[in-house]
Amino acid sequence: MCKHYHPISTDTPAVFNAAFTRRRFLGGMAMISAAATVPSFVGSTTAAFADTNWYTSSKPGTPEDRVLVVIQLSGGNDGLNTVVPFGNANYYRARPGIGIPEKDVLTLEGADGIGLNPALRPLQELIQQGQAAVINGVGYPNPNRSHFKSMDIWHSAQTDEKDQRGRGWVGKAMDAAYPLDQHGNAPEAAAMACVSIGNESLMAVQGAHIKPVTFQQPDLFRWIGRDVHPMISEGYEHIQQTSVDVAPADPLAFVQRTSLDAQLASDRVIKAVAGQTDTRFPNNPLAKQLETVSKMIRAGLPTRVYYVTLGGFDTHAQQTFRQPQLLTQFADAMQAFYKELKATGHDGRVVSVAFSEFGRRLRQNASNGTDHGVAGPSFVFGPAIKPGVHGTYPSLEKLDQGDLIHTTDFRSVYADLLDNWMAIDSEKVLDKRYEHIGLLPPRVTA
Amino acid sequence: MSITSSLEPISAGDFGPAQARHLLIRAGFGAKPLELRGWQAMELDQAVKSLVEYNDIPTPGLEPADLDPDVIRTPTLQERLDLQMARRESDQKVLDQAQRDRVAAQFEDRRMHAQLQRWWLDRMARTPRPTEEQLTLLWHGHFATRHRDVRDAYLMEKQNAMLREHANGSFADLALGIIHDPAMIKFLNNDQNRKLKPNENLARELMELFTLGEGHYTEDDIKQGARALTGYHVDDNDYLFNPNQHDNADKTILGFNGPINGDSFVKILLKQPACSQFIALKLYRHFVADVSDSWDLLDSTTQQVVEALARQLRENDYQIAPVLTTLLKSKHFYDPGIVGQKIKSPVQVTVGTIRQTGAPMRDERGLVEALNLMGQDLFEPPSVAGWEGGRSWINTSTLFLRQNTSTYLITGKAPGKQFNKSDIAFDPMALLEGLDDRGAESATNYLCDALLGRHVSAARREPLIRFMKERSNGVTGDSLVALLLLITAMPEYQLC
Numbered sequence: 001m002c003k004h005y006h007p008i009s010t011d012t013p014a015v016f017n018a019a020f021t022r023r024r025f026l027g028g029m030a031m032i033s034a035a036a037t038v039p040s041f042v043g044s045t046t047a048a049f050a051d052t053n054w055y056t057s058s059k060p061g062t063p064e065d066r067v068l069v070v071i072q073l074s075g076g077n078d079g080l081n082t083v084v085p086f087g088n089a090n091y092y093r094a095r096p097g098i099g100i101p102e103k104d105v106l107t108l109e110g111a112d113g114i115g116l117n118p119a120l121r122p123l124q125e126l127i128q129q130g131q132a133a134v135i136n137g138v139g140y141p142n143p144n145r146s147h148f149k150s151m152d153i154w155h156s157a158q159t160d161e162k163d164q165r166g167r168g169w170v171g172k173a174m175d176a177a178y179p180l181d182q183h184g185n186a187p188e189a190a191a192m193a194c195v196s197i198g199n200e201s202l203m204a205v206q207g208a209h210i211k212p213v214t215f216q217q218p219d220l221f222r223w224i225g226r227d228v229h230p231m232i233s234e235g236y237e238h239i240q241q242t243s244v245d246v247a248p249a250d251p252l253a254f255v256q257r258t259s260l261d262a263q264l265a266s267d268r269v270i271k272a273v274a275g276q277t278d279t280r281f282p283n284n285p286l287a288k289q290l291e292t293v294s295k296m297i298r299a300g301l302p303t304r305v306y307y308v309t310l311g312g313f314d315t316h317a318q319q320t321f322r323q324p325q326l327l328t329q330f331a332d333a334m335q336a337f338y339k340e341l342k343a344t345g346h347d348g349r350v351v352s353v354a355f356s357e358f359g360r361r362l363r364q365n366a367s368n369g370t371d372h373g374v375a376g377p378s379f380v381f382g383p384a385i386k387p388g389v390h391g392t393y394p395s396l397e398k399l400d401q402g403d404l405i406h407t408t409d410f411r412s413v414y415a416d417l418l419d420n421w422m423a424i425d426s427e428k429v430l431d432k433r434y435e436h437i438g439l440l441p442p443r444v445t446a
Numbered sequence: 447m448s449i450t451s452s453l454e455p456i457s458a459g460d461f462g463p464a465q466a467r468h469l470l471i472r473a474g475f476g477a478k479p480l481e482l483r484g485w486q487a488m489e490l491d492q493a494v495k496s497l498v499e500y501n502d503i504p505t506p507g508l509e510p511a512d513l514d515p516d517v518i519r520t521p522t523l524q525e526r527l528d529l530q531m532a533r534r535e536s537d538q539k540v541l542d543q544a545q546r547d548r549v550a551a552q553f554e555d556r557r558m559h560a561q562l563q564r565w566w567l568d569r570m571a572r573t574p575r576p577t578e579e580q581l582t583l584l585w586h587g588h589f590a591t592r593h594r595d596v597r598d599a600y601l602m603e604k605q606n607a608m609l610r611e612h613a614n615g616s617f618a619d620l621a622l623g624i625i626h627d628p629a630m631i632k633f634l635n636n637d638q639n640r641k642l643k644p645n646e647n648l649a650r651e652l653m654e655l656f657t658l659g660e661g662h663y664t665e666d667d668i669k670q671g672a673r674a675l676t677g678y679h680v681d682d683n684d685y686l687f688n689p690n691q692h693d694n695a696d697k698t699i700l701g702f703n704g705p706i707n708g709d710s711f712v713k714i715l716l717k718q719p720a721c722s723q724f725i726a727l728k729l730y731r732h733f734v735a736d737v738s739d740s741w742d743l744l745d746s747t748t749q750q751v752v753e754a755l756a757r758q759l760r761e762n763d764y765q766i767a768p769v770l771t772t773l774l775k776s777k778h779f780y781d782p783g784i785v786g787q788k789i790k791s792p793v794q795v796t797v798g799t800i801r802q803t804g805a806p807m808r809d810e811r812g813l814v815e816a817l818n819l820m821g822q823d824l825f826e827p828p829s830v831a832g833w834e835g836g837r838s839w840i841n842t843s844t845l846f847l848r849q850n851t852s853t854y855l856i857t858g859k860a861p862g863k864q865f866n867k868s869d870i871a872f873d874p875m876a877l878l879e880g881l882d883d884r885g886a887e888s889a890t891n892y893l894c895d896a897l898l899g900r901h902v903s904a905a906r907r908e909p910l911i912r913f914m915k916e917r918s919n920g921v922t923g924d925s926l927v928a929l930l931l932l933i934t935a936m937p938e939y940q941l942c
Contacts, residue, residue, distance in 0.1 A: 148594035163651075166828025191842060200818050203828070211841040214819060220861040223846060225853045225931040227865055231917075232928045238909035239936055245903070251736065251787055255840060255937040262842035316549055366542035371549075 066421055067297055067346075069306045069337075069381075070170065070204070071286070071354035073330065075313030076147065078323055079359035079376025080404075082120070083134055083393070087113020090396040094363040098320050098370070108134065111389045119324035122335035123379070127388065131338055131347075132381045135413060135437060136391035139375030139406025143358065147314070147372075150357040155204035157411050157430050164203075169414055169429055170194055170305050171207030176428040177304070178210055186210060189302040191261050192268075196307040197289045205307050212307070213265060218273040218292055222266040272299030279340035286310040287333035294340045297350060304422065313356055317367035330354070334381055351382040351421050351440075353413065361402055375406035378413055384421070385439050412437050419443060449783035451750040455775035461490040464900040468785050471942045472733050473497045473774055474576025475794060476802040479896040480880040494774045498614060498767050500575035508573060511565040511603050513558045517551055518598040520682045558599035563824045564810040566606070567817070570797045571807055581613035581766070582606065583793060584732045586824075587832035589624045589656060591633045593825045600683060601629035602825050617725050617764035618716050621657060625678055625708045626685040634830070637679045640691045644672040651830050653715065659741075662720040663700060670697040674711040716764065719756070726755035729769065734779060736788055736836035751778050786899045789839055790942045792820035795848045796855070798942070802897055803930060805855040805872050812860060816851045820844050840940065852934035857927060874926035886914035889921045890929060897930075898938045906938065 085091045086102040105115035106124045114136075116124050126132035140159050144150045156164040171194070178190035186209060194212040196205045205212040215221035226233040240263065246252045273295045281291040289308040296303060310330060315323050334352070341347035359376025375394055394404035411434045415426040420440035427433055436442070456465070466486035470477045474497060477485065485493050496503070521529070532540035570579045586609060593602050605627050612619040624630050625648070631637050639645040649671035653663045677692030678685070697706045702714045715721055723741065730752050731737060737748050744752065758769045773779055790798065796813055799805060807813075817823060821844060827833055840848075850861050858869030878884055881892050890911045894902060910932055917925040933939060 146594075146597065148597075152594075163829045163831065165831055199815060201821055201823070206828070212843065213841075214843040217862055220850075221843070221846060223853070223935055224850045224859060224861050225857075225935055228853070228857050228859055228931060229928060231913075232931055235909065235913040235928065235932045236935055238913070239932060242906060242909050244906070244937065251789055251837070251941055252937055254837060255789070255845070255940045258840050258842060258845055259937055262845045265842050266846070316546070365545060366539060367546070371545050 065349050066423075067304060067306065067350045068417060068422055069290075069293060069308065069350060069352040071330075071334075071352060072202075072204075072307070072309045073313050073326075073354060073356040074147075074151070074309055074311040075315075075356070076150075076358045076360060076372055077313040077326075077356035077376060078315060078319060078370050079356075080362065080370075081319070081323060082117050082327060083108075083114055083136065083377045084117060085114050085393060085396060088396045090362075094396075096364070097368045098364050108389055111393075114389075114393055117324065117327050119327040120331045122331040126331075126335060126338065126381065130387040131383050131385075132334070132379060133385055133387050133439065134389045135378045135380065135408055135439075136389065137375045137394040137404065137407030138355065138378045138391070138410050138413060139358070139404075139408070140410055141406075143374035143403070143406070145358065145372040145374070147357060152203060154355060154357055154410060155202065157414055165208075166203055167206050167208060168202070168204035170205045170307065171203075171210060171212070172429045173207075173418055173422065173424045174210035174305065175207040177422070177424050180209055192265050192301055192303050194305045194307065195269075195293075195296065195301075195303045197292065198307075198309050202307065202309075205305070213269075213303075215269075218269050221269050268299070268301060269296065272296045272301060275299065277340050278343040279336050281336045281340070282329070282332040284329040284333060286329055287336055290333050290337040291340075294337055294344070294346075297341065297346050298344045315360070315369050316365065316371060317369040319369045334379075338381060347383055351380065351384055351417065353381075353417060354379040355410065355413075359404065362396060362399060362404060363402055373403045374400075375404045375408075378410070380413075380417075380439050386441075390437050390439065408437065409434060413439070416440060449747050449781045450777050451747045451754075452777040453751065453754050453772055454777055455772075456490065456777050456780050458490055460780070461486065461493070463895065464785070465490075465780050466493065467896065467899060468780060469493060469497070469774060470576075471794075471798065471802075472779075472788070473580060473770075474801070475570065475580075475797040476896075476942075478802060478804055479877060479892060482896060483880060490775055494771055497577045498770050498774065500578050500614070503575050505573060505575060508569055510607070511562050513562060513600045513603050514554075515600045515683050517554045517558060517600065552597065555597060555599050559593050559602065559825065560811070560814065562599050562603055562606075563814045563817075566824050567793075567797070567810055567813060568807065570793065571800045576801075577770075578610065578613055579797075580732070581770075582610045584728070585609040585613060585620060587827060587835075588728055589620070589627075589630060590827035590830050590832035591629050591825075592827060592829075596629045596632050598629070598632070599825075601632065604683070605629040606825075614767045614770065615765065617759070617766060618712075621652075621712050621716065622709060624656065625652065625675065625712060628680040628683060628685055631678060631680050631685070636675055639672060639676050639678065641673075641676050641693045644669070644676055644693070646672040648672070648678075649675055649711075652712070655831055657712075657715040657724060658718055658720045659724045659739075662718065667699050670699045670706075671711055673697050674699065674706045675708045678708045719760070722756040722759040722764070723752060725764070726752045726759055726769070729766070729773070730755065731835065733770070733773060734788070735784060747778075782901065786901050786938070786941050788942050789836055790848075790940055791833070791835065791839060792817050792822040792844075792848065792851075793824075794942060795820070795940070796851055799852045799855045799934060803856060803874065804876060806858075808855055808858060809860075812854070813851070816847060816854075820847050820851070845940070848940060849935045852939070853931055856930045856934065870927060872927075873923050874930055875923050877926070878921070884921050886917070886921060887911050889926070890914050893926075893929060893933060897933050898936065902938050906936070 081100055084100045084105045086105045092099045100117060104118045106118060106121060107115050123132055140153060153159055155168040157169040158164055174193045178187050178193055180186055190210050192213055193210055194205050196202055196212040196214045199216045244252055244256045273292050275295055277291060277294060281287040293306045312326055338347055341350050355378045356376055359373045360370035361373040364370055391408040394407050411430050415430060415434040416436040416439045418424045418426040418429055420443045423443060463486055466482050470485055529544055573579055591605060593599060596602060608623045608627055612623060634648040634651055635645050636648040646668050650668050654660055673693040674697055677688040679688045680686060694705050696704055699706055699711060699714055737744055755769050758772060762768050800807060821839060822833060854860050858871060859865040878889055894907050914925060914929055
């Protein structure tokens with residue numbers, strides 16, 4: 001690992017002491033049996049606070065070390081101006097005001113007649129370096145053009161009417177990876193199995209028993225009462241350290257336990273993000289989130305899935321202005337992210353996938369924008385994946401009411417990532433088998 | 447140690463400060479210390495009556511949300527013809543304009559949805575009828591309908607009004623109301639339930655989630671029930687019975703046979719003993735304890751209590767008020783094994799902090815966002831099954847959010863925002879009104895009694911008392927703000 005990396009731990013005694021007193025406190029709780037109340041990853045704090053890199057698996061290289069980053073591009077990214085079918089005259093006929101001239105399109109090796117939006121040069125470079133791939137025509141049958149409904153479908157990975165009880169594919173994957181023990185407790189690493197950054201609770205990351213750690217900014221993942229006055233902070237520590245004399249099954253013991261878990265998770269996250277990165281991240285909302293993620297990965301948090309979001313893709317008007325800005329943010333952020341991961345030696349552990357809830361209609365509208373459509377490209381990143389172009393570009397001749405017909409079911413992307421990257425049986429998550437796309441070598445390392 | 451199953455009322459003399467607090471925090475959202483004294487002085491019968499039979503209490507200053515009914519509307523015949531013509535002639539200008547209008551309407555609808563969320567939060571914080579809001583929230587989670595599927599905020603407002611109208615009335619009216627409710631009909635696709643092509647969605651959830659619970663009907667009952675509900679459609683903003691799409695033929699549902707329609711289907715469901723038990727358990731889980739929603743997993747005490755409540759429902763035409771009255775007066779309800787053992791919902795944390803401390807409402811947009819993050823997005827339950835409740839509310843993320851929401855309400859300190867002392871704009875000294883001894887210990891205990899409950903032990907209060915004793919200026923507005931922050935950060939504050 002990188003030698004010049006110094007997370008701020010050992011010289012900040014407050015963090016260390018807090019952890020120490022918590023352990024001492026737990027040791028001193030006579031009324032409660034230790035096994036039932038020790039917060040989920042208290043047992044691992046020794047290693048964590050000893051400032052060593054610390055993985056959930058004892059053997060680096062086994063699937064438990066592997067991280068998946070999901071990048072949600074909200075609003076319905078116009079796939080046709082992202083991966084541009086410049087070789088097809090129908091494209092220019094349907095988009096007289098916003099079609100991207102062939103001379104501006106960035107070439108994709110091995111793909112005839114399609115290329116990238118000029119704003120995606122960093123993505124082109126990543127593909128050339130073998131670290132990224134395009135998946136064409138991703139969608140699902142009987143598409144829904146409502147942002148919310150289509151996002152729900154991507155989140156739940158279900159297209160039928162069956163109610164999903166608010167659970168999503170990542171949450172279900174974490175449920176499958178961290179089953180409850182006979183006492184109904186989740187294993188220690190599960191407390192931070194999934195970290196979701198943003199200001200809303202997303203269905204994708206909700207499991208039946210595994211819930212994500214969610215925060216808008218890492219420094220908000222803590223009790224803010226401290227900020228009001230320093231004296232309050234001290235009082236708070238005293239309260240947290242006063243034992244609760246109740247049976248382990250009591251709801252108060254449950255809340256107390258979760259509170260200790262939260263303190264520990266908060267300390268670890270805040271400590272992790274206080275470190276520096278080797279790479280300068282661009283100043284855009286996605287890059288800021290990925291910078292945070294890269295710090296958490298570097299600090300060895302036991303997190304297996306990170307979920308981040310970039311919004312604003314709903315380009316009904318004047319999209320030649322807005323969409324390239326967003327694509328630039330996206331591509332710049334991904335390039336910085338993998339540069340940083342490579343510099344810190346973690347790139348091989350991290351696969352990322354970027355999707356949008358739908359693409360847009362082939363025909364532009366009168367405001368030089370595009371309206372809600374269906375299939376669009378997804379992207380995957382990381383040296384572990386097979387780079388280049390996957391899947392068939394949808395036909396511009398055979399349309400369904402003016403919309404592209406998807407060529408790749410999005411659940412094939414999920415299945416590939418779950419089975420071959422996360423080593424989590426995709427059937428448990430998706431309720432059936434989907435063909436793999438070939439993004440990753442079939443799981444032999446697992 | 448075991449909890450009594452007795453639904454006999456506690457004696458009038460046993461209705462002390464602890465009981466008054468328990469009643470208010472469960473049937474409403476709690477109250478400030480001096481108000482609690484008033485409730486206690488009212489005595490048990492009158493206190494419960496005024497909470498549960500609220501219909502005559504005036505609500506000045508509480509206006510309806512009054513959303514525009516026509517933002518999302520059915521196109522007129524002329525508009526449809528124009529659009530058809532434009533499609534035929536590929537008149538792109540007209541088609542694009544229509545698309546722009548649709549996008550604009552949906553944008554406005556989302557704005558109204560956000561307005562409706564704030565409206566309800568504000569109403570819960572201010573109403574003199576807190577139990578009305580608790581019951582309406584219970585029915586919203588029971589007949590869970592999501593705006594993102596309905597995509598018409600006005601219909602969500604209309605449904606909320608229907609649930610509120612019958613909230614303490616008869617469950618029979620609620621069940622009948624819901625199959626005529628435009629938002630629910632749209633949500634569960636009953637507007638596509640036609641004679642020759644039945645859609646089973648509403649029929650299934652009506653039995654599984656709204657009346658009987660799993661295991662009390664067959665797949666065939668669902669098929670036949672769906673036929674009974676054919677033609678229960680919507681015309682713009684109103685329920686519409688479409689006789690041409692209704693299947694008039696005989697059906698057999700749960701042993702009943704005849705030309706059953708949607709209304710008689712509901713009446714058959716209400717006759718099932720499973721229905722009264724299902725609803726009694728729903729009430730019990732909302733007001734009494736975080737027990738399982740599966741009958742077989744309940745302990746025998748809970749089963750006895752729920753069955754007794756179910757019997758009362760059956761014998762009173764499913765009237766909610768009498769059953770709730772029995773419950774809220776009962777020895778069971780005030781048992782120490784029940785008090786302080788229930789996990790507050792995010793709404794209870796938010797509205798409760800406002801009503802128990804007198805903190806100002808602050809920015810409702812921020813609070814609505816916080817409710818979403820805490821897992822209780824109003825008018826957007828996670829699914830048709832509603833909110834799971836209980837321990838599912840609490841995890842490492844939501845716990846901080848809950849504490850930080852209280853902090854925000856008490857101090858105006860928003861997460862991630864700079865804080866100035868002038869943001870507080872709230873004087874907690876008013877909470878001590880009626881307290882003679884305003885020493886550190888007395889004041890701390892006074893607020894602990896009200897905000898955490900008298901059952902919270904001296905050992906747990908000790909750090910708080912110590913904290914207040916160490917304040918050089920004694921009990922002041924500043925030190926009380928600090929004390930309130932510490933109290934609301936205690937695990938006990940997450941329970942009620």
